[in-house]
Amino acid sequence: MARTQGSYSGTTGPRVRKAAQKLFARNGYATVSMRQIAADVGVQAGALYNYTPDKQTLLFDLMKQHMDELLAARAAQDVAQVPLAALEGFTRFHIRFHLDRPDAVFIAYMELRNLTEPHFEQLEQLRATYEGELMAILSAGQVAGVFDLRDIKVASRAVIAMLTGVTTWYRDSGALSREDVEEIYWQMVRKAVAAT
Amino acid sequence: MARTQGSYSGTTGPRVRKAAQKLFARNGYATVSMRQIAADVGVQAGALYNYTPDKQTLLFDLMKQHMDELLAARAAQDVAQVPLAALEGFTRFHIRFHLDRPDAVFIAYMELRNLTEPHFEQLEQLRATYEGELMAILSAGQVAGVFDLRDIKVASRAVIAMLTGVTTWYRDSGALSREDVEEIYWQMVRKAVAAT
DNA sequence: GTCTATAATTAGATAGAC
DNA sequence: GTCTATCTAATTATAGAC
Structure with missing residues (x-):
């Protein structure tokens, strides 16, 4: 700091x-x-x-700032009342936010084990808060009967893992635009959770 | 003695x-x-x-052995002719194989950047070979009209990222059995790629 | 094959001059 | 605020005794 x-x-x-x-x-x-x-x-x-004060704090500050920015950006978003629209908003937001910050994302996922226990615990709570945003959407859709999921928590983790994976391969210099990528992932997410 | x-x-x-x-x-x-x-x-x-001979080679040998085992285990599997059945086989195989080897999986994903360039290139080719297994299944289903995907390569990466993510949270001591987890992920994968 | 001892290098962090 | 110099500790890897 x-x-x-x-x-x-x-x-x-x-x-x-x-x-x-x-x-x-x-x-x-x-x-x-x-x-x-x-x-x-x-x-x-x-x-x-x-x-x-030391190298460890430098790492923690970077990771903490990243998660704070993620939650702040998410909080600044309108969340649609209709579950399907809310899910689309979350999906596109997640992809955009993560593609904009490849370095911060990489560190957030790779360096957790290099944190001391209290630092790790702080970040874990922020991560859980973010996961809760998606779980709330999936729950609402489940109640409304538009989604069909056996386990809301597992589903939210599966979706987030799928979406975050985009950072491992996407390059702006490639054939697909960010809009293309958003659309491809959104169609897969939409179908994956849908009631049939 | x-x-x-x-x-x-x-x-x-x-x-x-x-x-x-x-x-x-x-x-x-x-x-x-x-x-x-x-x-x-x-x-x-x-x-x-x-x-x-040195620490670097020790790391590489572990990662290489892991990928060799993955491809060998996959090669030993029967691959169904029907795309949907083949996809189910791949999904369940991937989850089982990865849940059985949490340490090797973790290293395979986290330590790539600690490899020298030729070592990295070798592993990247093995990873691409494995990804090709799933791409072949998705392509066959697309041709048959049972899957509907905008981009086979992106879809295969999305599915693999989603499935591999299970290793970050699953514990045998938890509420869900491996069979439960396989089933939950399989239903999401099945729907995500399906033609409607 | 394993041990002890050590070479050569590098790390995180601090003290004090300016 | 930044620099130079330095302390202490740890690192990978090797040599030679047994």
């Missing part, structure tokens, strides 16, 4: 987090050294400790 | 790989030291180098 408001802290602090995010995503938290991050920013290693 | 030469090699080698697999899955390749692996096996660190 930025703790100083000096003229440099406004610029070096964010650059440290940006460099750490890029390098952690590319090479893994445990593999990246503080010296590598410093070199990427263009300072010496000691200077990093003006912006984070 | 007879001479020890040879008599340990048949047992220490596998124990090294087992310990490495467990520790890599739990703590991550980069975090685990050769000394930790050695301690888990019950030898000194130097002794490990009788069984692997």
Whole structure:
């Protein structure tokens, strides 16, 4: 977290987090050294400790910020009353948000085991909160009879896993547009949960 | 006791790989030291180098063996002629195989970036081969008119991501049996790809 | 085959000059 | 705020005794 408001802290602090995010995503938290991050920013290693008490906190702050942004962006969305429309909104939102932040997403899924226990627990609760958003939609549709699911929690995890998987292969330089991808996944999600 | 030469090699080698697999899955390749692996096996660190030229090769061998086993197990399966039955077979096979090997699966997905380029390329080809198995089934169903998919490759990746996600939450101690889980996922996969 | 000992390198983090 | 210098500890891998 930025703790100083000096003229440099406004610029070096964010650059440290940006460099750490890029390098952690590319090479893994445990593999990246503080010296590598410093070199990427263009300072010496000691200077990093003006912006984070230690490496572990730097990782946690990145992951926490990502989840906070995810929940804030979701909260800013209108959620349709009709379950099918609400599900479409969630699906498209999830794909867009994740494709916009490949590095943060990668870290969020890969580096959980490098967190200390209290840090892990905090993030797990945020993840569960997000999962709850989808579960609420699926429950409403189940009650209304438009969805047919044996287990709401398993279904929500299955859908989220499917959607998040898009980040492992999608490239803007590829043949499919983001709109194409949204549409393809949405049709699969729609059918997967539908009552027949 | 007879001479020890040879008599340990048949047992220490596998124990090294087992310990490495467990520790890599739990703590991550980069975090685990050769000394930790050695301690888990019950030898000194130097002794490990009788069984692997270096740490990187130890990781690669684990991942390669996992993919070889996956393809061999799949090849040993009967593949139904009817696309719907073939898809059900693939789905249940994938879930069973992955739930049986949580550590190997975890490593296979998390440690790809810790491989050198030629090692990575080898595994990527094996992964693509496995993906091709599902693509062939989906293509056959598409041609037969029983599946309706906009993009076979994207669909196969979506299905595999959804199914593999089961390993992140399923525990034998939980409320659902493996048969329950297979059934829940199968119903979602079946509907997701179906022509309406 | 395994041990002890060690070489060579690198890590995270801190102290104090400027 | 950043730098240089440094401390302490840990790392991979190897050499040679047994």
